Amino acid sequence: METKPNEKRQTLRFSLWSDGRTTLGQPVTMETYKELIDEIVRADQLGFHGLWVSEHHGFQDGYLPAPFLFLAHVAALTEHLRLGTNILLLPLWPIRLLAEETAVLDLLDAGRTTLGLGLGYIPHEFAAFGVHLKHRKKRMEAGVTYLRAAFRGEPIPDGQNGASLVVAPLPAQGARLPIYLGANSEPAIERVARLADGFLAAAFPAVNFEQELKERWSILKSYLPKYDRDPSNFPVVLSMHLWACDDPERDWNTFLARAIAYQLDVYAQLSVSPGQPQPPKIDPGTLDRSRFLVDTPDNLVKRLQAIQSEIPISEMCFWSHPPGVPHDAVVGNLERIARQVMIAFR
Incomplete structure (x- = not known):
């Protein structure tokens, strides 16, 4: 897609989500x-x-439980990709171990790491790690403070009898290693403005996800100046599905609607506490393709540009391999996005 003379082109980075x-x-x-x-x-x-990459535990289908190990392997095989977590469940981690794992990854990938964090919400995960759900917000607040100090190279008073103990090694980026936070509620969005270097904005399959995102951005924009943050220069990562093809209805009906319904079903079922009734499974035929970024390349460019006109998203993070989609179709989608969508935002 060509840019007309005197037309300002907004940049947008594109990243995979697995x-x-x-x-x-x-x-x-x-x-x-x-x-x-x-x-x-x-x-x-x-x-x-x-x-x-995202993190969850206890999923029968093998949802990724070891994000740092996976990313370390990727680091050895890639040269350019930034490697991040979207999201890592900070309240489940021993915070010193999290700081050390992050630093080692950042050294292995030569300073390409971004640490994206979230609270988590699935009851069985907190039970498995011996953490009470009611403590997750407190652990998040203290955890980010700990990580910042560790990445600055400050000794932490968590040694024997409260003695100071160094956290080593230091990440390649040092104190500049970015920490992003995910958030949906206003208190969580305030935490993003106060503590984070960027906002992980996951789009849910609402009737109008653009409006939901606009509302969350409006809240974030109102808080950022209170913490001396510049709204015009604050990274916002839009996380959702993105699929480019010449026949969207064909791909939607062949595999995408079924894949997305499966993802939504698994999340819904695992968020239910033990003993509570399970929600009914989603019929893929009831999903509306317009609620997702599944379209021709030209239409995707127009829709993303429209989103950017309302919300200053700086990065599009998309599920690169929805469950059940064939490998060759995934590669084809990556190639179409790279050659027909990304080019419009460089």
Whole structure:
């Protein structure tokens, strides 16, 4: 897509988002990771900005439980992609271990790490790690403070009997290592403005996700100046599905609607406390394609430009391999986005 004379072109970075799954409910295998790594390496060659991975535990289909190990392997096989977590469940982690894992990854990938954090919400995960759900906000606040001090190289008073103890090694980026936070509610968005270097804005399949994002951005924009942050220069990462093809209805009906319904079902089922009734499964036929970024390349460019006119998103983070979508179709989507969508935002 060409830019007209005197028309201002807004930049937008495009990054992959992976949860370590490729199938509809089947266990993760060596082939699963082989396919994912092949797609990620191809994305590095195609000029994508980064790879974000998310973390969950106790999913029967093998949702990625070890984000740092996965990213360390990717670091050895790529040259350009920034590597981040979107999101890592900070309240479940021993905070010293989290600081050390982050620093080691940042050294291995030569300063390409962004640490994206969230509170978590699934009851069985907190039970498995011995953390009470009611403590998650307190652990987040204290955890980010700890990480900042650790990355600055300050001794932390968590040694024996409260003695100061160094956190080593230091990350390659040192204190500049970015920490982003995810948020939906106003108190959580205020925390983003106060503590974070960027906002991980996950779009949910609402009737009008653009309006939801606009409302969250309005809240964030109102808080940023209170903490001496510049709203015009604060990274906002839009995280959702993105699929470019010449026949959107064909791909939607062939595999995408089913893949998205499966993802939504798994999240809904696992957020229910033990003993509570499970929600009914989603019929893929009831999903509305217009609620997702599934369209022709030209239409995707127009829609993303419209979103940018309302919300200053700086990065588009998309599920690169929705469950059940064939590997060759995933690679084709990456190539179309790189050659027909990304070019409009450089």
